[in-house]
Amino acid sequence: MSFAEVVANLADKSLQTSTDDYAVDGLLYCGKCKTRKQHRITLFGVEKEVGIPCKCRKAESDALEARVQGMNEEVIRDRLRQEGLTDEAYLNCTFDRDDLRNPEYTKTCKRYVEEWPEMQRLNAGVLFFGGVGTGKSFLACAIANALIDQMQSVSVTSLPRILSVLQGGFDEERKNLLRRIREYDLLVIDDLGVERDTPYATEQVYSVIDARYLAKKPLIITTNLTAREIQAETNLSRRRIYDRIWEMCPIRLNITGETRRGENAEAVRIEAKRVLEGKHEKNQTSS
Numbered sequence: 378m379s380f381a382e383v384v385a386n387l388a389d390k391s392l393q394t395s396t397d398d399y400a401v402d403g404l405l406y407c408g409k410c411k412t413r414k415q416h417r418i419t420l421f422g423v424e425k426e427v428g429i430p431c432k433c434r435k436a437e438s439d440a441l442e443a444r445v446q447g448m449n450e451e452v453i454r455d456r457l458r459q460e461g462l463t464d465e466a467y468l469n470c471t472f473d474r475d476d477l478r479n480p481e482y483t484k485t486c487k488r489y490v491e492e493w494p495e496m497q498r499l500n501a502g503v504l505f506f507g508g509v510g511t512g513k514s515f516l517a518c519a520i521a522n523a524l525i526d527q528m529q530s531v532s533v534t535s536l537p538r539i540l541s542v543l544q545g546g547f548d549e550e551r552k553n554l555l556r557r558i559r560e561y562d563l564l565v566i567d568d569l570g571v572e573r574d575t576p577y578a579t580e581q582v583y584s585v586i587d588a589r590y591l592a593k594k595p596l597i598i599t600t601n602l603t604a605r606e607i608q609a610e611t612n613l614s615r616r617r618i619y620d621r622i623w624e625m626c627p628i629r630l631n632i633t634g635e636t637r638r639g640e641n642a643e644a645v646r647i648e649a650k651r652v653l654e655g656k657h658e659k660n661q662t663s664s
């Protein structure tokens with residue numbers, strides 16, 4: 378069969394349904410959407426009709442493609458989540474599970490996600506202060522989950538975990554960890570300050586923070602330390618770490634979790650009203 382014949386055979390008349398018909402131009406039209414199912418080409422001086430998708434068929438195949446694409450994205454997201462959020466507790470920290478006990482901070486964190494490309498450009502990280510149970514880790518992980526939804530690579534980890542790999546892991550594991558510290562779009566280090574405080578560990582912590590600093594990518598840190606403790610640190614090795622973190626995390630949220638009951642209820646009420654009215658802050662204040 379010649380090439381021309383092969384092409385000619387593409388004029389797939391089997392696609393013809395009972396409602397399809399030939400128009401005055403001699404081409405097949407879809408009975409449903411009334412658009413062409415054939416296209417005429419000239420090949421080696423011979424006119425041939427070749428099959429093309431009509432409007433409705435094109436819509437069908439686009440929808441199928443979008444579905445496949447959506448499935449692929451879901452697979453990628455699952456993988457990002459699996460790799461980045463190794464602790465199962467982190468998976469449940471999402472904005473839609475937020476109890477809104479810190480509504481102002483929730484708003485700021487959502488805003489951070491919305492403005493992520495700009496945050497990346499500015500290399501602006503977040504430092505969450507606050508005692509145990511104030512919800513700072515929750516918010517940090519909610520940012521992580523929301524960015525994974527946007528197909529960003531995020532790693533949520535802790536210094537004890539990083540240090541155990543750096544100190545006890547295999548070469549390959551160590552390399553892998555350092556690569557991830559540099560390459561992830563966002564690195565979240567939960568609970569700074571709980572790691573062992575030996576000169577060696579402090580040196581390792583500095584090398585981790587410094588690797589991220591040199592990669593010029595955002596870092597989010599949560600800590601039980603207070604801003605005062607961080608700023609008043611006199612130990613030189615720790616001072617060096619904190620200075621760097623302070624520079625990398627210009628957005629500093631002091632989550633006290635001490636909102637008085639009445640105040641909190643009022644804030645929840647305002648937030649709920651805002652949501653119910655569908656007023657997105659973004660539309661009001663951005664640009």
Ligand SMILES: [Zn+2]
Pocket residue numbers: 407408409410411412431432433434
């Ligand atoms: Zn059609």
